[in-house]
Amino acid sequence: MAPSANSAAADRxxxxxxxxxxLTRVYPSLRGVQFAPTAVFFACWFFANAVTPxxxxxxxxxxxxxxxxxxxxxxxxxxxxxxxxxxxxxAGRGVAIxxxxxxxxxxxxxxxxxxxxxxxxxxxxxxxxxxxxVSSRRWYWLVPAIVALLQPVIFPHQMQGFRxxxxxxxxxxxxxxxxxxxxxLWDYRLLVRSFDDGAAK
Amino acid sequence: MAPRSNAAERVFEDVAATDRLVHEPARLVVLTxxxxxxxxxxxxxxxxxxxxxxxxxxxxxxxxxxxxxxxTKGFSGKYPQTTVAITDEGKKALEDHWKKLDDLRKSAKNMxxxxxx
Numbered sequence: 217m218a219p220s221a222n223s224a225a226a227d228r229x230x231x232x233x234x235x236x237x238x239l240t241r242v243y244p245s246l247r248g249v250q251f252a253p254t255a256v257f258f259a260c261w262f263f264a265n266a267v268t269p270x271x272x273x274x275x276x277x278x279x280x281x282x283x284x285x286x287x288x289x290x291x292x293x294x295x296x297x298x299x300x301x302x303x304x305x306x307a308g309r310g311v312a313i314x315x316x317x318x319x320x321x322x323x324x325x326x327x328x329x330x331x332x333x334x335x336x337x338x339x340x341x342x343x344x345x346x347x348x349x350v351s352s353r354r355w356y357w358l359v360p361a362i363v364a365l366l367q368p369v370i371f372p373h374q375m376q377g378f379r380x381x382x383x384x385x386x387x388x389x390x391x392x393x394x395x396x397x398x399x400x401l402w403d404y405r406l407l408v409r410s411f412d413d414g415a416a417k
Numbered sequence: 418m419a420p421r422s423n424a425a426e427r428v429f430e431d432v433a434a435t436d437r438l439v440h441e442p443a444r445l446v447v448l449t450x451x452x453x454x455x456x457x458x459x460x461x462x463x464x465x466x467x468x469x470x471x472x473x474x475x476x477x478x479x480x481x482x483x484x485x486x487x488x489t490k491g492f493s494g495k496y497p498q499t500t501v502a503i504t505d506e507g508k509k510a511l512e513d514h515w516k517k518l519d520d521l522r523k524s525a526k527n528m529x530x531x532x533x534x
Binding site: 229230231232233234236237239240241243293296297298299300301302303304305306411 | 442443445446447449450451452453454455456457458459460461462463464465466467493494496498500
């Protein structure tokens with residue numbers, strides 16, 4: 217059911233300007249729960265892969281990701297209608313940042329593959345979680361960050377590339393995505409509390 | 418009537434000169450929040466201020482009339498979406514207001530009370 221016009225109004229004192237500013241800055245990052253379905257999918261995928269390694273030709277099973285993406289969109293729409301939309305940058309700037317990060321990653325990955333034979337995918341995902349942890353002091357994001365950043369240390373000289381990952385490596389990725397999904401759910405808990413209590417924690 | 422010192426009179430004049438359009442609590446919260454992002458929609462601002470939709474609309478209309486914000490009405494799917502963004506003029510008004518409040522606080526701290534009677 218669509219929320220009524222005044223359903224967002226609450227019987228609580230006016231938020232202070234400082235609190236409003238803090239919540240506005242942190243709100244977009246508290247919406248991480250919208251990616252939880254995909255994180256859960258990848259966690260299940262990698263744990264299943266760790267138990268029964270799937271050959272490369274089973275990659276077509278990735279179509280199973282589509283329901284997870286649909287779930288992402290549904291959660292995102294729910295958040296839009298319940299808590300609203302805040303944009304911290306223009307769409308063009310956001311796309312430019314993603315493109316630059318991807319180009320830098322593939323460039324460094326190419327160098328790492330030919331010189332030290334280390335897969336930097338873990339570093340990339342670790343840095344993403346680390347940024348979430350540091351940018352708004354959500355320290356629980358350090359858990360997926362540490363798991364991902366340790367990946368090249370625990371599994372040195374294993375370029376995942378386009379070959380089947382080992383069961384141990386799959387289990388490691390499963391742990392990473394589980395930690396990611398749990399951190400997203402904790403974000404949602406903070407989001408609800410921030411609006412219900414009238415204070416961004 | 419008790420005489421006032423010149424300093425006290427100046428403080429009261431400064432208070433009277435405060436920009437009431439910006440100083441009103443709900444509008445101050447809205448402007449401060451908008452200054453922290455590129456844009457926000459009506460639902461978020463309503464969540465933030467805990468105001469009724471009508472009240473928030475009135476505040477936004479006043480700020481828009483003064484040229485401090487821009488309000489864009491559109492649709493997100495089949496749902497109407499009102500997006501609000503602060504203008505450069507709005508940012509300046511907000512900065513000036515905080516500076517004025519800061520100066521006011523400082524001058525009130527330094528003020529010596531006048532002799533009564």
